[in-house]
Amino acid sequence: MQLSVVVPCYNEENGLDALRRRIVAACQTCAADDYEIVLVNDGSSDRTWDVMARFSAQDPRVVAVNLSRNHGHQLALSAGLSLARGDRVFIIDADLQDPPELLGEMMARMDAGADVVYGQRIERQGETRFKKLSAYLFYRVLDRLVDVSIPTDTGDFRLMSRRALDVLNAMPEHHRFIRGMVSWLGFRQEAVPYARAPRFADSSKYPLAKMIRFALDAITGFSIRPLRLASYLGFAVSLIALVMMLYALISYLLGNTVSGWTSMTLIILAVASVQFMLMGVIGEYLGRLYMESKRRPLYIIDEIRTSPSASRSQSI
Ligand code: UDP
Ligand code: MG
Numbered sequence: 001m002q003l004s005v006v007v008p009c010y011n012e013e014n015g016l017d018a019l020r021r022r023i024v025a026a027c028q029t030c031a032a033d034d035y036e037i038v039l040v041n042d043g044s045s046d047r048t049w050d051v052m053a054r055f056s057a058q059d060p061r062v063v064a065v066n067l068s069r070n071h072g073h074q075l076a077l078s079a080g081l082s083l084a085r086g087d088r089v090f091i092i093d094a095d096l097q098d099p100p101e102l103l104g105e106m107m108a109r110m111d112a113g114a115d116v117v118y119g120q121r122i123e124r125q126g127e128t129r130f131k132k133l134s135a136y137l138f139y140r141v142l143d144r145l146v147d148v149s150i151p152t153d154t155g156d157f158r159l160m161s162r163r164a165l166d167v168l169n170a171m172p173e174h175h176r177f178i179r180g181m182v183s184w185l186g187f188r189q190e191a192v193p194y195a196r197a198p199r200f201a202d203s204s205k206y207p208l209a210k211m212i213r214f215a216l217d218a219i220t221g222f223s224i225r226p227l228r229l230a231s232y233l234g235f236a237v238s239l240i241a242l243v244m245m246l247y248a249l250i251s252y253l254l255g256n257t258v259s260g261w262t263s264m265t266l267i268i269l270a271v272a273s274v275q276f277m278l279m280g281v282i283g284e285y286l287g288r289l290y291m292e293s294k295r296r297p298l299y300i301i302d303e304i305r306t307s308p309s310a311s312r313s314q315s316i
Contacts, residue, residue, distance in 0.1 A: 003027060003035040004086030005100075008076035009052070010042040012094040014201035016051045019094055020062075026100040030107045038063045039094075040080040043070030072210070074176040074217075077156060082169050087162045096200035098157040105192055106159040115187035118158035118179075119194050120151060126198020138215055146222035150183045151191060158182070173294040177218040184222070186300055221294075224287035234280030238273035245269045 005023055009016070020037070027035040039062065041049045052064035065083060067076060081089065088110060092098055098119055106117040124132055139152040156178050160168070167185055168178070183189070206214070219226070245266055252262040 001034055001036060001086045003031040003088050003090060004084035005035065005037045005090045005092065006040070006077065006080035006084055007037070007092055007094050008040045008042055008073055008080060009044065009048050009094040010070065010073070010076070010205045011044045011046045011048060011202065012205075013044070013047045013051050015095055015199075016048065016055070018200055019096055019100075020055060022096065022100045023092070026103040030103050033061075036061050036063055036084070036086060038065060038080045038084055040065045040067065040076045042067050042073070042076035073206070074178055074214075077178060078169075078176055081165060084165070088159055089162075089165050090159050091156050093155070093157065095202075097196050097198070098155065099194065099197065102192060102194055103159070109190050109192065110159055110161060113188060114190045115161040115164045116158060116182055116185070116189040118151065118154045118182075118189065118191055120191040121153045121155070121196040122193045123195040125196060127196075127204075131204070134211065138218075142215075142218055145219050145225050146180070148180065148184045148222060150180050150218075150222075151189075154179055154191070161187075163187075167297065167300050171294075171296055173221070173296070175217045175221055177214070177221045180218055180222050184296075187302060224291060227283050227287045227290075231280035231283035234276040234278075234283065238276045238280075241269040241273035241276070245273075 005027065007019065007023075012019075016039075023037055027037070037055075039052045039055065041052055041064070049064075049066050052062070052066075055062040056064040063083065065079060067079060071079070077091065081091075088107070090103055090106070092100060102119060106119075109117040124135070135153070139150075142150060143152060158179075160182070164182070164185055164187055168181055171181055173181075248257075248262050248265040248269070251257050
């Protein structure tokens with residue numbers, strides 16, 4: 001199969017008809033009849049599932065997937081991605097903020113050798129000033145904090161090759177920030193700029209609480225810098241304690257202290273500085289343990305070349 005389209009849907013009953021029409025049109029142009037549309041219902045409380053089930057009854061190319069409850073955007077998307085069978089997979093939101101018509105251009109870029117072609121918003125229409133500002137700040141702060149470079153102003157709207165998708169599917173981490181994980185993969189990744197439209201129906205399914213959780217997943221998923229900050233702080237505080245110990249000793253030698261003050265101060269500072277230093281050490285180990293626990297692949301091979309006569313080429 002040439003192409004899979006994966007769409008996570010949460011309470012999107014009003015937009016699904018238009019979504020399907022536009023996706024089918026885009027797929028017909030780019031993949032003739034050789035495609036599937038994987039719709040994932042993320043525990044919607046409206047009639048989203050009924051609409052999807054109807055689609056799948058009418059059209060053999062529609063795969064409707066019902067999750068047991070609301071798992072959140074990134075997990076719903078992960079479910080769809082692991083079920084996708086196409087050689088390429090096109091990820092798009094259900095709200096038509098991202099135009100399915102961009103598929104043609106993305107396919108062409110992939111034909112030219114890219115493994116990931118992502119949409120990059122140059123404009124966001126019909127979104128609140130708060131949403132725009134928070135998104136703007138989020139992508140800039142993220143860029144400062146994390147070690148992989150995650151392109152700014154991109155969502156999960158993208159086309160991925162099968163080999164990139166296979167690596168992504170093999171990353172077992174629970175707190176998933178998919179656009180970051182895809183950047184982390186490497187391979188050739190290219191941007192296609194576009195203007196983001198307002199939502200076709202209803203309002204955003206990302207209330208503030210979900211947005212904050214998402215931002216925390218993004219930052220903690222790709223950086224142990226906040227934890228490292230704690231360990232720097234620990235060392236800094238213990239240094240300050242050391243200076244204060246010196247001060248206490250000098251004051252004692254100069255004779256301008258009441259009796260008992262110096263020993264008390266020294267004990268408190270010594271205990272505190274040892275504690276802070278140990279916390280820093282623990283922080284470093286914890287950070288490593290945390291990153292290990294993600295069990296990501298150690299490396300991802302793009303390609304291997306050997307001369308045709310070399311014997312190892314057979315064994316690969
Ligand atoms: N979504 C989901 N589960 C959720 C929240 C959202 O599957 O718990 C889907 C939603 O239906 C949409 C996509 O994720 O297809 C992006 O959500 P939304 O458009 O509300 O986010 P925004 O564009 O406002 O960031
Ligand atoms: Mg949206």
